[in-house]
Amino acid sequence: MSERHPNHRTPTRGFLAGVRILEITGALAGPYCTTVLADLGAEVIKVEPVDGDGLRRRVVGPDRKPIPFDLVHRGKASLAVDIKQPDGRAIVRRLAAASDVLVENFRVGALAAQGLGYDDLVPECPDLVYCSISGFGQFGPMRDAKGIDLIAQAYGGLMSVTGSADGELAKAGYPVSDLATGMWGAIGILAALQRARAGGGGAHIDVSLADAVAAWSVWEVADYVGTSTVPGPLGTAHRLAAPYQAFTCGDRRTLVIGAVDRAWPALCRVLGVDLSSDPRFGTEYERFVHREELAELLQVRFDEAPRDEWMVRLREAGIPCGPVNTVAAMIDDSHYAARGMFPHDEERFGHPTVVNTPILSDGAPRATGRAPVLGADTARLLSELGFDDVAVDRLATRGVIAVADQTPGHAKRVTR
Structure with missing residues (x-):
């Protein structure tokens, strides 16, 4: 393109x-x-x-x-x-x-x-x-x-x-x-x-x-109607899916990922973790219910390499990911420059x-x-x-x- x-x-x-x-x-x-x-x-x-x-x-x-x-x-x-x-x-x-x-x-x-x-x-x-x-x-x-x-x-x-x-x-x-x-x-x-x-x-x-x-409030209303539990803040996590949040990498820079549906097995392969037999993470719903335990396991792996290295590997595997840009980094970003945003x-x-x-x-x-x-x-x-x-x-x-x-x-x- x-x-x-x-x-x-x-x-x-x-x-x-x-x-x-x-x-x-x-x-x-x-x-x-x-x-x-x-x-x-x-x-x-x-x-x-x-x-x-x-x-x-x-x-x-x-x-x-x-x-x-x-x-x-x-x-x-x-x-x-x-x-x-x-x-x-x-x-x-x-x-x-x-x-x-x-x-x-x-x-x-x-x-x-x-x-x-x-x-x-x-x-x-x-x-x-x-x-x-x-x-x-x-x-x-x-x-x-x-x-x-x-x-x-x-x-x-x-x-x-x-x-x-x-x-x-x-x-x-x-x-x-x-x-x-x-x-x-x-x-x-x-x-x-x-x-x-x-x-x-x-x-x-x-x-x-x-x-x-x-x-x-689409996701939050859906969550409340379906569970009768009043939604609260989740940091960077998603309301209904996991893993879908931010992780800090080995160079202390942060990225975000959205590894749901078919991206989940690809993420496991990239990170070198085998969670297929763990009942807590067997389905998307279970991964969402146990999102905090899952995040702890994944964070250990993200600590082992710098952010840009992880992003290359994740994108090659087709996993949605991106950096957490500052405003300065956003303005100077080459993609936004090509799009004429700033x-x-x-x-x-x-x-x-x-x-x-x-x-x-x-x-x-x-x-x-x-x-x-x-x-x-x-x-x-x-x-x-x-x-x-x-x-x-x-x-x-x-x-x-x-x-x-x-x-x-x-x-x-x-x-x-």
Whole structure:
């Protein structure tokens, strides 16, 4: 197989070319949703306050760069507008009428209080796909509770099964509920767009952090339903199969294996152990029941050689295995380089490395450019709506909008 995706043609348009998305979000779940859609070719307009989205102020490194903001807003336009003012809300309403999708992730009812909820816009925009992202959803007893990634991981059961087997809990290292909700939102939007373009009208998509995490509990629910035992954390072990976990090798580096089904006899051959007559390991179910004793036996063998040597032997035998990479090792990995997962192009993206959308196709360009300077597209978008320079200046002077100056990362209110 080629190390690069076989492009049968040079794409000139993404899958979502011609789709305009209005994004009124903060934090991560909403912006991640629209970043995926932007990488698939949609035009995304980031609506943010005149003093900038809060994530712009979350800086990292000695240079204090807003890298978190930049990584989830690449390739978007920036409209800086104060939606708390009537004229600001009027601008958003006019843009919504010229858009296919609106994505918001504020507390339930916050935009409706400004006259920008789904029910407020649908009379003027009957085909609009309106996606609301929240902590607990648009209805239910918890609808008004504040929800963030940490709370969703706990509420959705994930934290109760994450961590070491001795019971010390841990949250997932990545903000999985934020990212998962963004992905579910993108899936719902794509489905609703299909219906809208077929003449079926718009839709209100309701996705939440708590639901997104709970939706991933497939193995744990199966375990609980089948055994009536509440699942707990297993470290790196699998919920229903063994051996399926991490092992430390002779050089103190770690690998993971998943030697189930037909890979089990192959693992025994590679490790040079004969467990065929041991009743504790005769079937997959028995190996799972006695997974701790099995892990102890296998660990003794893994201690006898370095990790990379074991991985060569395991892969030659067709046994699923892999290293436990650090983030640094992941970014520099040759396979990810071939797949284009971490493009290194500071001139194009404004940072040495970005995280790409993992959807490869000859029709999907993926990561498209830099994150916008605050207010970079305000004047252009207002011009498209019919505002002349005098009207733009007047709005800027009153603080309704902000228009970017020439200093990267800053904006000013125009007073010509």
